[in-house]
Amino acid sequence: MATGFFGEVSKIPFNPDAGPEELAFRHYDPEEIVMGKPLAEHLRFAVCWWHNFVWPGGDPFGGQTFDRPWFEDRASDPMEAAKLKADVAFEMFTALGVPFYCFHDADIRPEGDDFAENTKNLNAIVDVLERKQAETGLKLLWGTANLFSHRRYMSGAATNPDPEVFAFAAATVKTCMDATHRLGGANYVLWGGREGYETLLNTDLKREDQQLGRFLNLVVEYKHKIGFDGAILIEPKPQEPTKHQYDHDVATVYGFLKRHGLENEVKVNIEQGHAILAGHSFEHEIATAAALGIFGSIDMNRNDQQSGWDTDQFPNDVPEVARAYYEILKAGGFTTGGTNFDAKLRRQSLDPKDLLFAHVGGMDVCARGLKAAAAMMDEGVLSAFVDDRYAGWDQKGAQAMLAGERTLEEIAGWVEEQNVNPAPISGRQEWAENIVNRYV
Template identity: 60%
Template sequence: MSETVFSNFDTVKFEGPTSDKALVYQYYDADRVVLGKPLKEHLRFSVAYWHSLVMNGTDPFGGPTIDRPWMKAGDPIALAKLKADAAFELFRVLDLPFYCFHDMDMAPTGECLAENLRNLHTMAEYMAEKMQIYSTQLLWGTANLFSHPRFMAGASTNPDPEVFAWSAATVKNCMDVTKQLGGSNYVLWGGREGYETLLNTNMHQELEQMGRFLSLVVEYKHKIGFDGQILIEPKPKEPTSHQYDFDTATVYAFLKRFGLEGEVRVNLEANHATLAGHSFEHEIATAGALGILGSLDINRGDALLGWDTDQFPNDLWTMTMAMYHMIKAGGLGKGGCNFDAKVRRQSFDPEDVIHAHVGGADLCARAFLTAAKLIDEGKYDAILIERYAGWKTGSAVDVLAGKLSLEKIEEMALENKINPQPKSGKQEQIENLLARAIYSEKI
């Protein structure tokens, strides 16, 4: 086993909130049983291969600041294997159960489609070998269908049918590899599935292409016996001015249009939610209400910047409410909490990557524990139940059940001489309740 930039770090352990050590978990006690199962099974943490191993510190205004051994010139496959060695040592250090990848993260780009696919399968074999040695498993795989210039006008939505075919072949092989490596999900992120201007866009044509593409993916899933979830990751803009997978509600409408609402769920990212003008909890609650919550990408944006900064989370209130709605939606099932986040350009030491994940895991764990406590105590839920109690009694039940016509509702309203009066929403009371729970030392 070759030495890597992460090999000299000890595996991070849980030591509890009283520990003053930097590289320990204070709240992420993986085996602690909460709501009937271990914390690690609720959260299913994942490390993003691209941000942790591929990102080199480049941003729109500056060049690389991070230099790793596998980023130098040399044999592409040998360097990809060196990167994989480092990846699994990082997974070992963090002791988190899963990782996620794009095809281009783990396999070098070739001169043609055939070489791309050969490289992908070569590296898949190597990853499989690593997974026999280490305990980390695959949460999901996906394909990068946005970086290369051929995708400048989209992948499935491209005006050129050859780009559609290239994309279909790539996704087909990425699904094969995801199944081979035991992945629980396959994610489709339409990085350029949208438009920059309607002046040169036939929206109906592009949506039809996108619907056909997704239908092909679902058909292939069943053909190969892949029992994981197919997920779409919504994003409203950047790089295009308007993307077709804008947010959860838009994705659901798209799935309904093509009869796929029972086949596809969403992988929600916090920073994408805020770019859409929503909160993370809103997107999770929406997906829960529509029955399509699949998995989460954990990160945050910068309120002073209007683009996807992909920072590690640090807001306990926001994450607690996200976890509350995740639990209320029935949990993540085969999904997980993937740290789709990268260290800052000035944080170029390997140790910085470890610190970032430790902090992210601890924040999410504490947020989950607080949300679980809120649910267990029942005070917050009791306020909500009381607010909607009228819908559980009398004719209101029949209204929701579709048993009363508009005329009948009018007739009953007049007969009963109803005169509804405003009732307090108790927002401040709820905010105080939540704040005390979130910032309590007892979890």
């Protein structure tokens, strides 16, 4: 039975000529063929549970602004409230026509008094989600465990100085992996929101690195034991709330994986906002992951350029999105991953339909960016320029240097003998930027 939360809204149509107040896609036609496959298959959209159905609209300077009927302050029965939340969530997913969704365990189940009650509540809601997936055809892009909100995790989860917290977190991840596996999830994500430090005066970095490495190895071992075919993903984040985290950016994650023998087992889920906090661009992080062979999935959002923290806003910058999808297409596109909107309404956007308008706008921006990126790939102007710029490295002598077939003395002798005196060649950055702007 429909909840009526979104009024009479059903499936949102594709209508390029829609008026400003109409809920319709202007650019995202899921069946449009781009580079040989539908846009829906390229983008693999997912909607997250936490920002849309859990977040109360607070910020560091003010509390709840949203009034949802399933919130705890209005719920006499937490489990019934969680089921209502699931009903509304699937109504929203269906209206948007997205193929996937994502959740933390704490998003979908009430918090219990202990681990056993948490697990019981989680399994009861997974029963509900399993039925709803069968009814709607929706799938789970990834599941994850919330190992950062509860006060037990104030000093980290895997990196906590208390081994009982480590064990509680490990047990929680097991239940969440079981739920993800049961729901046919395409991936399982780990985000270490509290895996960092506030001061080195009470922190043993070497010990914490070892703990986190053992924790992740336990996850990988369990994945293989239960036959989970999805990818294990780490989501890099550089700061906020802690000063340093062991997954600061893609390159840091790769170093961590290599250190613990996991570079062939784990990939990354890259968020735009986290990339910016790390001092990088979104496309830099995607390109780095692709170059290192660990690209998995993305969280699509943006930060407020006037704020120095992770504001999780819906994307609205088509050129930026196009550059990101250009790197994804160059890497071969998504396999198990997709485009998850890890974005939330502004706390003044109170109406239920604001949730729909936000996602429709974000999906249109992504569609425009993906189509621009595909056109850039198809015409190959930039790729041809880059190939030509590095063409000298395809020559026999250059290949010998890279292969370790020339010593430093031999290279120096060749430079002196041939009177090598290279003239600088323009990198043509402004021209390249102009090329991108022609497509967006």
